[in-house]
Structure formats: structure tokens, C-alpha cells
Amino acid sequence: MTDTTAPSATAQTLDRVVLRFAGDSGDGMQLVGDRFTDVSALFGNDLATLPNYPAEIRAPAGTIAGVSSFQVQIADFDIATPGDAPNVLVAMNPAALRANIDDLMPGGTLIVNEDAFEERNLAKAGYASNPLTDGSLDGYRVHAVPMTTMTIEATKDSGAKPRDAERSKNFFALGLVCWMFSRPVQPLFDWIDERFGRSPIVRDANRAAFSAGYHFGETTELFETPYVVPPARLPPGRYRNVSGNLALAYGILAAAHHAKLAVCYASYPITPASDILHELSRHKALGVRTVQAEDEIAAISIAIGAAFAGALGVTATSGPGMDLKAEALGLAVSLELPLLVVDVQRGGPSTGLPTKTEQSDLLLALYGRHGEAPLPVVAARSPSHCFDVAFEAARIALRYRTPVVILSDGYLANGSEPWRFPRIADLPDISVPFATEPNHTDDDGTPRFWPYQRDPETLARPWAVPGTPGLAHRIGGLEKEDGSGNVNYEPANHERMTRLRAAKIAGIAADIPPAVVDDPDPPADLLIVGWGSTWGPIQAALGGLRADGRRVAHLHLTHLNPFPVNLGEILRRYRRILVPEMNLGQLSRLLRSEYLVDARGLSKVQGLPFRASEIAARALQMLES
């Protein structure tokens, strides 16, 4: 299947974010805005700010007239404005929410001080019902945080009286936002020490509140993303905003619909994949069966059992869970059953950076199992692309009776973008028939069902689901005899089966779209090859490079195993190949070993996506070599 969303121009402005702090005039919004700006400047961002406060020195507290706000746009390229619509809005009370919510972009992130949303404040702001509970904020990512309570609690030891302590809540908000955008914290502590050095109680209260906000983000795994849905020229059509995890859930539903199968989805809670479970568990009316399993191994095992019984078995996780699923994934390879395994990658190894993005599970997905256990791997390049990739993965899994790994990552999962959603009815039928008849005859004429009698074209084995009369059979993780599927340890048979399993996966290459290279004036002097979420920054870098008259091409891979059949031929057309990855060079290693080309890696493992400028700089360096 091809993408339903055209590669839109989201890229130009991918690396920017617009943030607005809004609160009562007395809430210290200008101060935290300044601090955030300062620390972002230290961090090396370009930025532009827009303070906005009431003309009256003392507008009535809690009213719309008394709202003060500070907007800042941070970016990694030259920007001239503080931005139009904020991507993130911090609202300290109902009035601040009311005055600013219409500016927040659809799907944007809203952080509110939940404690301030009590009746009196709601009335002052003119709210008839509480927007936090009446559903009116459904189009946003809302984080309601009891900032006042937590600030008072955190500052208990500072010696500040509760009334005064409460005033530090702007630092709580600042701490939270600094966590979300990975700002360095030491400059802030230094500033607090200097500014409030003469009143130690206030200094300590502000320090404590800041830390509490920062830690709140960390421990609740509040996952934010500087991904932006920027102003863009979009092809005509009907759009909505969608995050990667949501698109993935919809893709699974669409695939099940066109496969005419029930979804059995089992997973164990893990950041940043849990939202897929949350979403799918809401759709019982679509027949979706979800299980919150006791652990990661159970999750994939349940999905395998469901696949054996004729359902679309799906599980999702992140890196640590992938490690745990490895053995069961090998079983699925051996059983040759359709299965979808989603890995929403995050920083590793071990617990690593649970809320930060990385692309370091590519080789794990390809090779992370004992024995020769090949399986197809596909990767999404943007949030909405997760829909297409889930559908494509299901198509492959069903047609070839194989587990397929879908790679997403933290940024795709939580980031969002406009999505020209498809008409479900227009998507292709991907259903496959279940076996209904014996497929083999014994020498004495007895009809038999042979579970490993393969389709000559796809090499897929028949899918005979329990309950089907006459086809009762036993399969397992032990090596099977080619054809009959009986347990078999013979040397030649094992080699034959190993090669058959490999040939089946390799053969999928003929059934996927050929790679398409974006090269307006071929052959360019440099080819940038990417996979996954580096798509945005690469496109952004490309825009700048081409504007400077550089001849640069871009090829972005969705299918990472098998590769498209024409990939080697394309690579050999270019003198210079650059592969930017958020790992230490996993795809570049594959390309080098597979095609003997001099693919050069550009690595970044900071839990943050590439900046376009980083890719452009490396590209220029290579072009001049």
C-alpha cells in the first residue's frame, strides 16, 4: 500500500516550538517566561518572545482582564517571529485558559493548574461548567496538574508559610516545562540563588518548587515532543490531527476490518506505547479484545495464542519489552503465524530514557533472536504514517503467515500532525482464506492435513484454525518436517526448513513497492538515506540545501526487511551516501554490508531528534570532500 498522506512540507518548521505561559498578573508568568527564554538561549536555540500583560497594574485577580501571558518560540534555525499559534499552553487558572485557549493549535498540549479550577475562579472567568471535565478540551493533550497543592507540599521544609509558598507555583510550572523540553537545570538554580540570595526562605521555596515540577514530569513520564504541526501547504482533502500512537491504533483497526478478523491485542503498560492499549480498549463496539497482560512475555504469548485461533494477534511495547518478547517472537517465526509486534522505541539500554526518543532498536528488531529467525520489519516516518505502516504490516503478516515488527518511536508516538485520513472503504482487502480441506494424501489414499505444506508462490503455510473439522494438527517450537510439520531433527531437514523460512521472508521484497528516491535532478551529488522519524529533519535539511543550489537526493525506507528490490541499484548511482540515525549507525551498517557501498553515518543519541542544521552541516561537509 502506498501512503495516504502526501509527504507534506511539515519539515521546514519541524524544529520549532511555540510555548505560552498564561496566568494571573500576580502569578509571575513574565518571570518564568524570561527564565525559559534565557535557558533556551544558553541551550543554543534561536528564539523570539512575545510578552503580553494587562495594562492595568492591578486588574482584578482571577478575571480575564487580569490575565498575563508570555509567549516564546524556540527553534534551531533563524526565526523572525514568536510564532502564531502556541503548541504548548500553560494556564494557571480558568481565566488564563479562557483568554488563550482559542490560540492553542488543534491537538496542542495544555498544562493547567488543576487546583485553580474551583467554582469561584470558574465563575470569574465566565465558565458555566468546568472545562477540565466537560469534554470541551477533547481536541488537546491535556495535563491537569495540582500545582498549588504540590508546590505547598514541596516547599514545606523551606520555612515558607503556605500562603507564601503557594506563590512559588510558577517555578513548579517552569520546572515541569523545563523537563518537557530537556532544558539544562543548573543555570536556573544559579539564577534563583543569585536573585533570591537575600531571602533564603523564598530562594529555597522556589528551588524546591522548581525541582518538584521537574521531577513530576520525570516520574509521571510526561512525554512531550517538540514536534510541531507547522503552517504547511497541504494537498486538498479532509484533515484531522493525529498522533503516531492514535494513527497506529486506527491502522490496526482498519487492517482487522479489511482482513475480516477480530483484533486480539495484548500488552503490558510501558512508556511510550501504553496509549495504543488505552485507545484500542475503548473500541469494544468494533469487536476489539484487549488484555492488559501480567508481563511483556504474556502479552506476546496471548497474541500468538489468538493468532493460532484465527484472530489478528497484536502486541506493542518499547525497547525493554522487546528484549523480553524475543523468545516468543522466535516461536512465532517457527510457528509461521501472522502477528504484529509494535516497538515504540525509546532511549536505551536498559530503562534508559523512558520518555525520550531513539532509533536504536533496528538491529534488535532484525536480529534480536537466537537461531536463524528472520522476520519483516517496517518503520513509520511520521505520526500519520503509523496508520499506513500498521496496515502494511498486517498485510504482510497475513499473506506470509509471519510475525512483523513495526518500528515507531517516542516522537512519532506522541507527536502529531495533520492527517488526510482515508476512506476506510477505499482501502484494499487483505483477508486470507483459512484452510478448510486436507491438503495431502497418504500413499494409502488417506486424506491428511499437513500444516507445513507451503503455498508455492508465497511459501506461506496454511492457516487452519482450531474448530475446523478434519484439520486437527499439532505445531510447536521444535523443528518440523518440511510438509507434514511433524517433529523432526534430521540435519538435512533442518537446513531445508531454515532456508525455506529465510526464502519466504526474502521473497516479500517482490511484493513491496520499489524504493523511490526524491532527486529532482539525478544523479545528485549526495544521497541522504533515512528511516523512521528522521524523515522530518532530513526533509527540512534538504529544503535549505537545495535553496543554496546543492544537489542532494533523499531516499526514505519504510521496509527495512526485506529491503526494496531496487535499493542496491539506487545506492550505486550516488557517489556520496549519508545516513542520519538516532543511533550509532545501524542502518548504515546494514547498507554497507548488504550492498558494499560507502554509506556514511551521522549519529545522534541525545534523546532528541536531529536538527535540520545538523544534517545540513554534515551534508555540506561531505559535498565539499
Next chain:
Amino acid sequence: MSDTTTLRPGLTRKDFASDQEVRWCPGCGDYSVLAAVQLLLPELGVRPETQVFVSGIGCSSRFPYYLHTYGLHSIHGRAPAVATGVALARPDLDVWVVTGDGDGLSIGGNHLIHALRRNVNLTILLFNNQIYGLTKVQYSPTSELGKVTKSSPSGTVDHPFNPVSVALGAEASFVARTHDMDRRHMMEVIGRAHRHRGAAFVEIYQNCNVFNDGAFEDITAKDRRADMLIDLRHGEPVRFGADRSRGVRLNAFGEAEIVSVDEVGEDALVVHDERRADPSLAFALSRLASGPHEPTPIGVFRAVERPVYELALQAQIAAATERGPGDLQRLIESGHTWEVPGPDGDGEQRVG
């Protein structure tokens, strides 16, 4: 193929035997369990294609290969989870789990307790031979303290599990014990487990005649059974012994103890009640013997009704569907949507 089984009256043991050669060691207790199940299935009136046997790894886990039913020989310890998936996708089928003391209580302990807790409609047969056989003589989580094996040359220092106690602690709705020397008893207990709605756990004392021969001989040998096995019967006072002179009563602490019926009188004996919602009585009975060398209760410890996991989930799906079947198109169009006009409209639109 036309459905040859529907019209066939009365299936026999042969209809449930696969064409695969059985490869357990000669004399292994697994043979008698296999025979009991193959004889039981036709008695239950089920058809081969409606039965799914799921196993893990170990000697006992080869069981599915020898049955002419659907079967999945999975990986070590994970059979309860795999079986949960089968039951979830096809609640209409009968799903069995065949596991062992290492598979079910060591590497797969987590899955076992959660399958029991959820009350998935599974019939779980745990073959307990108190040893690792397939990997050749290491101690298992049910091996007695001090057991000398290849991996414990000085004797184990691990306290063993009592599988029945574990199952009761995991909120199992059906818990029973039987042994490989008594086919009739096995068939009766496993048959009841199969008829139970929800997760049914059966511990089967199984002799590994190669690596742990005679582990249960003290209580299962023909001439010892009457005195050493306490066959629990619902609604009856718990009595045993060749002359039925001994019985079980609960002491002031609620602990089960063995008494002489002559001394205390039959009225002092505990009357077995497998249907009690509270598992305390069943648990007390499970603690009566600390190993298979003292009088040991067998039979059904507990059999209570509890909502079945996959049926409860189906009911939620049915209720949601009744409120209106899902519409995927409407779902993906939910929330805020907007139109970007084509070239005939007023040009492309800026979004954001």
C-alpha cells in the same frame, strides 16, 4: 473434506490418538495420564477439532503431540498465556494446558497464577514429578528440601512449593489433585475439571521412573493408598484408612489435623465443602501433608463459580455493540476536522 466426525456416533480412544510415536521413557507416569485423557475425551462427548491442548517445555509438554486434537507446543512456562490467547479468540473451544512443576511453577509461575486469577476457561494439568527430567536431574520448585540432584550435590536449601496451596492462593476457582497410579480417579477428577467453567487446576502426582523413581510411592503404592490418600468427597466427613478409622478435624487455629475417629467421634470431623466461597478450608486441607510421605488429600479441594474472563470480556463487547455497532470511518473522522480546498477553491490553505 466433508465433516466426517459430526455424524459419527460414539468416538473412541483411537479417535483421539495421533499417529506420532510416543517418546517418553518406558514406564514413565506420563503414559498413564495420556491413557486417562484419551479415554476420557470420548466419554466427555467432545469432538477432536473442538479441543486445543497447549503446553510449554518439559517431558509433560510433549503431551499435545500424542493427541489427535489441535495442539500447540509453545515455549518454556508460557502455555497459560498462549492458552489465554486461544480462549480469548475462540471462547467456544475447550482449551487445555499441560505443564509440569518446572514449567508451570518455576519459569512460568507468573503466567499460571494470573491465568488462575483471571479465571480463564482453561483445564490446567500440572504433572508434578518433583524433578527436572528433560534437562536430566536438577531439582524443581517442588523437590523436597535437601534433595540431592546434579545441581544440588549437597542437597537443596530451597523450600518447595505446594502446588495446590499456590493455586488456592492465586484465587483459582477449581483446584484438585490426583495421581498417575489410579486411572479411574484421574478420569473422574480431570473430567470434573473439564466441566468446570473457568480456570481448573489439577495437580497430578507423576512418577519419573528414570530420575526420581518412587517419589510418591509412600502414598500411591497399591497397598499404601488406603492409609495414605485422603479422598476428599464434597459434603462428607473427611475420613480415611483401610478401616476408615482416621479422620481430619480443624483445630482452634483453623489448621487441619489428623485424628482417630474413635477418640473424637465422627461429629468432630470436618465435613468437606468444595463450594465454600472462602478458600480457607481448602487451604487448610492442602497444608495437611508437607510432602508425599504422610496422609495426603486428593480429589477436589475447591470448585466455585466465578465470572469467566473471556466471557466477561465478550459480554462487554456485546453490550457495546448493542449500543450501536462500531463505525470505523466515523471514529477516524471524530474530533476536529477541516477541509483543504483543491485548486478550484480559493487556493491552498494554511493550517496550524
